[in-house]
Amino acid sequence: KNEVEQSPQNLTAQEGEFITINCSYSVGISALHWLQQHPGGGIVSLFMLSSGKKKHGRLIATINIQEKHSSLHITASHPRDSAVYICAVRKTGNQFYFGTGTSLTVIP
């Protein structure tokens, strides 16, 4: 069983829709990252969370440490948000374990 489970695997939305991607993990962590990867591109870290909630523009990320769950929300989605979103948990040091990713397509 993967230590990090992400859902959904694929998501198609109309422009303007509110989007939620979920991440559950089964191990103790020091932090959780939400990552974005465009096709053929490298990875960008959107958020690092160890508790609570963070907001950056139209993106909101929350984490519940007790329930071992995190969510990434995108408000007013736009076609340029189309990418793969990956949940990554940091156990110790700089060692990450990753979810399988959510492929998001936003249709104009």
Place this chain on the structure above:
Amino acid sequence: KAGVTQTPRYLIKTRGQQVTLSCSPISGHRSVSWYQQTPGQGLQFLFEYFSETQRNKGNFPGRFSGRQFSNSRSEMNVSTLELGDSALYLCASSFRAGDGTEAFFGQGTRLTVV
């Protein structure tokens, strides 16, 4: 300041050859970790270095090795390449190898083994 730099960006090698990939962390960062991304397995941890010492190693064969230099730049080497080694190799750097420090990822090196 400059981000994490990985070189080369793209590489084509033949089965049986060896390859060396480079990762230059953000200035001042001392921790570097490496990951392999394949369509079938997703992102998997290879190894982590801090101050020239390997701290952790993932579940990969001995053909995969790495090192870190005194300037924190890191290299990974894959010997006797196999077709299944074709992947995107990513590195991440952070200031220290501990809690509370954000990690930054490079653009990756896409390795194709033919």
